Amino acid sequence: MKVLSGIQPTGRFHWGNYFGAIRQYIALQENEQSFYFIADLHALTTVRDPEALRGFTRDAALDLLALGLDPNKATLFRQSDIPEVTELMWLLITLTPMSLLEKCHAYKDKLAKGLPADAGLFSYPVLMAADILLYDSNIVPVGVDQVQHIEVTRDIATKFNLTYQREVFVLPEARVLSETAKVVGVDGDKMSKSYGNTIELFDEPKKLRKRLMSIKTDSTPVEAAKDPEACSVFTLYKLFANETQQAELAARYRAGGMGYGEAKQALFEAADAFFGPARERRHQLAADSKTVEDILQAGAKRARAKAQEVLNRAREACGLSARVG
Numbered sequence: 001m002k003v004l005s006g007i008q009p010t011g012r013f014h015w016g017n018y019f020g021a022i023r024q025y026i027a028l029q030e031n032e033q034s035f036y037f038i039a040d041l042h043a044l045t046t047v048r049d050p051e052a053l054r055g056f057t058r059d060a061a062l063d064l065l066a067l068g069l070d071p072n073k074a075t076l077f078r079q080s081d082i083p084e085v086t087e088l089m090w091l092l093i094t095l096t097p098m099s100l101l102e103k104c105h106a107y108k109d110k111l112a113k114g115l116p117a118d119a120g121l122f123s124y125p126v127l128m129a130a131d132i133l134l135y136d137s138n139i140v141p142v143g144v145d146q147v148q149h150i151e152v153t154r155d156i157a158t159k160f161n162l163t164y165q166r167e168v169f170v171l172p173e174a175r176v177l178s179e180t181a182k183v184v185g186v187d188g189d190k191m192s193k194s195y196g197n198t199i200e201l202f203d204e205p206k207k208l209r210k211r212l213m214s215i216k217t218d219s220t221p222v223e224a225a226k227d228p229e230a231c232s233v234f235t236l237y238k239l240f241a242n243e244t245q246q247a248e249l250a251a252r253y254r255a256g257g258m259g260y261g262e263a264k265q266a267l268f269e270a271a272d273a274f275f276g277p278a279r280e281r282r283h284q285l286a287a288d289s290k291t292v293e294d295i296l297q298a299g300a301k302r303a304r305a306k307a308q309e310v311l312n313r314a315r316e317a318c319g320l321s322a323r324v325g
Helices: 015-028 050-067 084-093 099-100 105-110 119-133 144-163 207-211 230-238 244-255 259-284 289-318
Strands: 001-005 033-038 074-079 139-142 173-176
Touching: 001 015, 001 119, 015 033, 015 050, 015 139, 033 050, 033 289, 050 074, 050 259, 050 289, 084 119, 084 144, 084 289, 099 105, 099 119, 099 144, 099 259, 105 119, 119 144, 119 230, 139 144, 144 173, 144 207, 230 259, 244 259, 259 289
Parallel strands: 001 033, 001 139, 033 074, 139 173
Antiparallel strands: none
8 A cells, every 4th residue: 555645845844733633644654655845846836935945845854853753664755856756647637627616615715715727726626636646556555634635636546547547557546644642732722833833843942931921811719620521721631641640631721720831831841852862863854964864865765666657657648658767
């Protein structure tokens, strides 16, 4: 089974990225043939500063490797290092109905808000389909809000196969990422860069503690009993603590006499211990830029070998000559 997923480099990764997706990517590398790419072409729809994009892309590679993505088990590469993906996108887009793309939520949401939508956003699902189909992907780990894109990919692949009367593309299946870990931001809403409420993965301890101390809480007095399940601090603490630790802190909430500052300190200690080793690995990787670039180039070489095989199938089906080398 082949697993494929991409992650956009639009800013530093945060706790929501890790618990919502990255930790599951890392788990899947143990049992599957995995391709993971940094979606820098997709990021062009929102990031228009070239230096920022290069920096975000490098940060994404450093973060993924520091968190445990193993290049000996999974193929990690930059999307833009695979020219086959844009060629396949064109082959797919020539038979993708406009009506299919008009239904996609990213485009519809932007129009509904009265915001300008460019052709990149409109055709974004076709580039995503090319990303997926190019590696004969069987499984695509996605969040609930991305399931539609897998359905679109299946529709496009099915139409291509039927049009050219060949089984050119493998039809992928979505594997919905776990929603059991609720990752809230410092304001209590879902953690998201667009809300400005994120907690970055690799903040240094002093900065991390300051950020955690800013988490919004209610005005319940220190001496009063508190409901841990209604508190964002406790919700986040559960991401790091075992059942015994959760029960102990919950009991302190309910007993009264504990201020939210103490709960935030407990969260800080748990989070710092959890991400501390990965933060140190990241420091080491950041000091060795050649090794990181070598990993990305080696990943691109492996990815292109598969991409060229699939693209040639598609080219031949369309009546184009297969490429050699």
